[in-house]
Amino acid sequence: MSAAMDRRPAAFWLQLAFTLFVCAFLIVPVGLSIMAGVTRDMFIGIGSGVTLQWLVKVWTDYRQTVFLSIQIAMACLALTLLLGVPAAYVLARRQNAFTRAVEELLVMPVAVPGLATALALIVTYGGWGDFRRSWVFILVGHVLFTLPFMVRSVLAVLTSIDLRTLEEGARSLGANFVQRFFGIVLPNCRGGILAGSLMVVTLSLGEFNMTLLLHTPLTQTLPVGLADTYASLRLEVGSAYTLIFFIIIIPLLVAMQWAAAPPRRRKPVEETL
Amino acid sequence: MRDDRLWLVALLAPAAIVFIAFFLLPLGRLFLIGGSGPMGWGAYAAAFTEARYLKSLVSTVLLSAGVTVVTLAISGLAGVFLQRNRFTGRALLTALLTLPLAFPGVVIGFMVIMLAGRQGLIPDITDALVGERLVFAYSMAGLFMGYVYFSIPRTILTVMASAEKLDPRIEEAARSLGAGRWRVVRDVIVPGLKPAFLSAGAICFATAMGAFGTAFTLATRINVLPMVIYTEFTLQANLAMAAALSFVLGAITWAALALARTAAGSSVAAAG
Numbered sequence: 295m296s297a298a299m300d301r302r303p304a305a306f307w308l309q310l311a312f313t314l315f316v317c318a319f320l321i322v323p324v325g326l327s328i329m330a331g332v333t334r335d336m337f338i339g340i341g342s343g344v345t346l347q348w349l350v351k352v353w354t355d356y357r358q359t360v361f362l363s364i365q366i367a368m369a370c371l372a373l374t375l376l377l378g379v380p381a382a383y384v385l386a387r388r389q390n391a392f393t394r395a396v397e398e399l400l401v402m403p404v405a406v407p408g409l410a411t412a413l414a415l416i417v418t419y420g421g422w423g424d425f426r427r428s429w430v431f432i433l434v435g436h437v438l439f440t441l442p443f444m445v446r447s448v449l450a451v452l453t454s455i456d457l458r459t460l461e462e463g464a465r466s467l468g469a470n471f472v473q474r475f476f477g478i479v480l481p482n483c484r485g486g487i488l489a490g491s492l493m494v495v496t497l498s499l500g501e502f503n504m505t506l507l508l509h510t511p512l513t514q515t516l517p518v519g520l521a522d523t524y525a526s527l528r529l530e531v532g533s534a535y536t537l538i539f540f541i542i543i544i545p546l547l548v549a550m551q552w553a554a555a556p557p558r559r560r561k562p563v564e565e566t567l
Numbered sequence: 568m569r570d571d572r573l574w575l576v577a578l579l580a581p582a583a584i585v586f587i588a589f590f591l592l593p594l595g596r597l598f599l600i601g602g603s604g605p606m607g608w609g610a611y612a613a614a615f616t617e618a619r620y621l622k623s624l625v626s627t628v629l630l631s632a633g634v635t636v637v638t639l640a641i642s643g644l645a646g647v648f649l650q651r652n653r654f655t656g657r658a659l660l661t662a663l664l665t666l667p668l669a670f671p672g673v674v675i676g677f678m679v680i681m682l683a684g685r686q687g688l689i690p691d692i693t694d695a696l697v698g699e700r701l702v703f704a705y706s707m708a709g710l711f712m713g714y715v716y717f718s719i720p721r722t723i724l725t726v727m728a729s730a731e732k733l734d735p736r737i738e739e740a741a742r743s744l745g746a747g748r749w750r751v752v753r754d755v756i757v758p759g760l761k762p763a764f765l766s767a768g769a770i771c772f773a774t775a776m777g778a779f780g781t782a783f784t785l786a787t788r789i790n791v792l793p794m795v796i797y798t799e800f801t802l803q804a805n806l807a808m809a810a811a812l813s814f815v816l817g818a819i820t821w822a823a824l825a826l827a828r829t830a831a832g833s834s835v836a837a838a839g
Binding site: 297305306309310312313314316320321322323326327330333336337377378380383384385387396399402403405406407408409410414415417418419434437440445462475493494497500501502506517520521522529532533536543546548550551 | 592680716
C-alpha cells in the first residue's frame, strides 16, 4: 500500500494537507474545550491537574436546563412526527402547484431568522400569560423551525419509491386507506423518519435564536444556560457545561451521519486506488 | 384513488392549522406592528435611510457574502478532494469534517473563543512566534471565523454529493485535449458544481444573515443586524423598529434563497 501511496502526485498531498488543516480548524477547538472542562486552572493549563469539580458545579447549578431541553426535544419530536409525516405523505401523493406552494411555505421558518419568528410569536401570544410563561411557548417555536426538516426528510424517501404502485397493489387486495397508510406508507418511509427524527432532536436541543426571546427565567434551556455561563463565568465552567452538551449531542450527530449514509456506502469501500 | 381526497385533507390539516396559527398570522401581526411605532410605516424605510441601521445592514450583508465566498472555496476544495480520492482514514476525515453540522451558534461562538479568545490557542501561537498575543475573537473577525466554522460541514456535504455525480470522463476528455489542471477546474469542475455552489451558498448566506447565537456569545457590541434587533427589543423596548428590522432581515434572507433557487433550478430544494 505504501508503494501505491508514494506514487500519488504532489497535488494529492497538498490537497490532503489542506483538508487536514480544515479538519483541525473544526476539531481542535472541540478538543480544547473538552480539555478545559476538566482542567483545574486554565491560566496554568492542564498541568494544574485534572478535576471533575467544574462538571459537578455545572450539573448542580444547571441540570434543570438539561432536563428541560430534553423534554422540549422529545415533545418536539412527537409533534413533528404527528404533523410532519402525514403532511409529507400528502405532498408526495399530490404533486401540483398547490402542494408545491404548501411545501414552499412550510420551509419559510428556516429561511426567516429565528429572531423574527420569536418576535412574531411574542407580539401575538405574549399576552396569554400562562402560555407565555410555560415551556410550551418555546416548544411552539421549535416545532415551527424543525417541522420542515421532518417533512423534507420523509418526502425525499416517499418521492424516491414507487408509492403509487405499492398503494394500488394493496388497494386491489382490499386494503382501506388506514391499512395502507400504516401497512405500506409508514414502513416504507422508515429511513426518512429516522433521519428526520435525529435532525429534529439535534436542532431542538441546540436551538438558541428563538429560544433566547421565548424563554423566561424559569424556562431556561441548555443553549440559553450555555450563553449565560459563557458571558459571566470562568472559562472552565463554560467548558464543563459545553462538555455536558457534547456528551448529549455528539452521539446524535454520529447517528445522523450513519443514518444519512446510503446503504451502498456502508459496504466496505476499497481504501486505495 | 379519488376517494382518498378527504383523508388527504385530514392528514394535511393539522400541520396547516399549526402553521397558520403560529407562523403566518403572527408574522402578519409583526408586519403591522412594524408600521405602528412613532415613525409609522417609515420604520421600514428607516432600515435603509437611518445611518446606524443602514451601517449594520451593510456590514451584515458584507459579512455574510464574505463568509459565503470563503466557505465555498474551502468546502469546494476539501469536498472534491474527499470525493475523488480513496485513502486510509478518508471515512474518518469525512466524518470529522461534518461532525459540527448541528452545533448551535452559541457553541460555535465558544469554539471561536477557544481558538482566538484571551486564553485561546492562536494567541498562544502568535505569542510564541512573534511575542505578541493576537486576540480577535470578540470582533467582526471572530464572528467571520465562527460563521465559516458553522457553514463548512453542511457545504462540504452538499459539494461531495454533487461531485459524486460529476462524470470524470469529461475531465479526462478535457485533459486529453490539452487542458491544464486549472483549466479543468475552471471550465469543467466548477461549472459542474455550480448548482451545488448556488444552493449551499444561498443557505450559507441566509444562515449568516440571521444567525445570532455566535454574535451573542462573542460580544454584544458587534454591529450586525440581528444584534441590533435584539438590542432594540430588549434594551430600547422599541418593538416597532425591532419588528421592521426583522422583517427587512427576513425579506433579504428569503430573497437570497429564492434568487439562488431560480438560478439553480429545483436543485436548491434538496439542500434544506
